[in-house]
Amino acid sequence: xxxxxxNKNLAQMLKGGVIMDVTNVEQALIAEEAGAVAVMALERxxxxxxxxxxxxxxxxxxxxxxxxxxxTIPVMAKVRIGHFVEAQILQAIGIDYIDESEVLTPADEMxxxxxxxFDIPFVCGARNLGEALRRIGExxxxxxxKGEAGTGNVVEAVRHMRSxxxxxxxxxxxxxxxxMTFAKEIGAPVDLLExxxxxxxxxxxxxxxGGIATPADAALMMQLGCDGIFVGSGIFKSGDPAQRAxxxxxxxxxxxxxxxxxxxxxxxxxxMVGIEIDKLEDQYAKxxx
Amino acid sequence: xxxxAGKLMKIGVLALQGSVIEHIQCLxxxxxxxxxEVRKAEQLSEIDGLILPGGESTTIGKMLREYRIxxxxxxxxxxxxxxxxxxxxxxxxxxxxxxxxxxxxxxLDVSVRRNAYGSQLDSFQSSAVIHKLAEHDIxxxxxxxxxIEKCGPEAEILLILDGNIVAxxxxxxxxxxFHPELTEDLSFHKYFxxxxx
Numbered sequence: 001x002x003x004x005x006x007n008k009n010l011a012q013m014l015k016g017g018v019i020m021d022v023t024n025v026e027q028a029l030i031a032e033e034a035g036a037v038a039v040m041a042l043e044r045x046x047x048x049x050x051x052x053x054x055x056x057x058x059x060x061x062x063x064x065x066x067x068x069x070x071x072t073i074p075v076m077a078k079v080r081i082g083h084f085v086e087a088q089i090l091q092a093i094g095i096d097y098i099d100e101s102e103v104l105t106p107a108d109e110m111x112x113x114x115x116x117x118f119d120i121p122f123v124c125g126a127r128n129l130g131e132a133l134r135r136i137g138e139x140x141x142x143x144x145x146k147g148e149a150g151t152g153n154v155v156e157a158v159r160h161m162r163s164x165x166x167x168x169x170x171x172x173x174x175x176x177x178x179x180m181t182f183a184k185e186i187g188a189p190v191d192l193l194e195x196x197x198x199x200x201x202x203x204x205x206x207x208x209x210g211g212i213a214t215p216a217d218a219a220l221m222m223q224l225g226c227d228g229i230f231v232g233s234g235i236f237k238s239g240d241p242a243q244r245a246x247x248x249x250x251x252x253x254x255x256x257x258x259x260x261x262x263x264x265x266x267x268x269x270x271x272m273v274g275i276e277i278d279k280l281e282d283q284y285a286k287x288x289x
Numbered sequence: 290x291x292x293x294a295g296k297l298m299k300i301g302v303l304a305l306q307g308s309v310i311e312h313i314q315c316l317x318x319x320x321x322x323x324x325x326e327v328r329k330a331e332q333l334s335e336i337d338g339l340i341l342p343g344g345e346s347t348t349i350g351k352m353l354r355e356y357r358i359x360x361x362x363x364x365x366x367x368x369x370x371x372x373x374x375x376x377x378x379x380x381x382x383x384x385x386x387x388x389x390x391x392x393x394x395x396x397l398d399v400s401v402r403r404n405a406y407g408s409q410l411d412s413f414q415s416s417a418v419i420h421k422l423a424e425h426d427i428x429x430x431x432x433x434x435x436x437i438e439k440c441g442p443e444a445e446i447l448l449i450l451d452g453n454i455v456a457x458x459x460x461x462x463x464x465x466x467f468h469p470e471l472t473e474d475l476s477f478h479k480y481f482x483x484x485x486x
Contacts (some may be wrong), residue, residue, distance in 0.1 A: 002414070005414075006409075006412045006413070006414065006430070006432065007409070009412070009430060009432050009471050010409055010412065010432050010433065012308055012311065012343075012471070013307055013308060013343050013344050013345065013376075013377075013432060013433075014306075014307075014344075015306065015307060015308065015309065015310070015344075016304070016305065016306040016309060016344075017306045017307075017344070017345065017348060033351070035348050035351045035352055035355070037306060037344070037345045037348045038345070071349050072403065072404075073345055073347055073348065074345070074433075075408075084479070094408050094410070096408065096409055111310065119410055120409065120410070121409065133368065201456065238340065246355075249348075249352075250355075250356075251326060253304075253352065254306050254328060262361070279386075
């Protein structure tokens, strides 16, 4: 039986949905009630990791288990880049997805986890097609843009989505003899490049993440061609999390309907405070190799 | 395939979330079928049949209520609109869901268990011959799948796999625990189209 295909299939079932960062059971229930398709259990949302600094690690397994018990939707959790023992712990918990995430402090500055050696599906961040295909080559069953987490600023997610889409279009136009050199230039496995040339799509689903704070941000990313949305700090760092969560879910479903996006954007209260990217001390998107 | 008026048959895929594009791509391979993504209640009156795709049943169920699709859709199914639910779609159709009070469309005479096989580690592929559909082996993909624990007198069992009911039919309603839209085999899609015409 092909475990990897089943894991890619599982990610397909999340398409068109919103995955929300939550730090406790209460937030997980709000997210589920608002229509989240999965929750990401973590100790601190990226905005707080940014503010408080220090080494950010995998969350307490007890807290992850409590959230898992409280909701019926899938639960994801993050491990540090390259920290395969944190991943082994999450697999032992029976988590639904592992996010090998640049939001946590990397444990390895050279290598990512060999995701093929796990039965649990992995999602990984990417800034461009080469990075996406390297992660898929290592066994990721789902990809997301890195964006810039904890900023409430969508500009990096847009940059990453546009890079991936534009390079995908280039690959489809390349004559066969140019594919190997293109693969070398972007640092991608050539067999995955061939897959894109043939099927005209990535072999896994691709979500948008990193800086999405409003319903309009979510619809923007959907119109740029992503399959679904991760919202981190954007919900629980805003004035009215339950209402904002519902609004972002609705805008993701109806991303092509400006009237609905307008309606859900009305009277939402305060969005999280945004940060400009060039004012950042640490760009998390630069983590990952 | 064309209906009596010689027009294209219009099949809707509920496009709130989940395996929407996969169903659309399957339907596009069948001649005479026009596909519509259904996101609003007012679209229900334009279609000849509706597919409820795989996805997160909790999420899609909440959206059906919040976007006020659930009542008009239930009325249409009860008055004969052909509908097919895969995985999450089966849960949405059921009259009883084991371990929870809340049900959604409440039209299919079965008792269904969510995530009945366990976690993602228990997702699996299999195959079976279903004589009512085709004589060949049909590939079956189960992803965190439900199965039917009890089937009322109104529903007809199409397939039992390892002792569990995984496909049923009840007049205009078809429901499968597995995802034909994730495979290359069009038997179920063709069967559903045939039911309509």
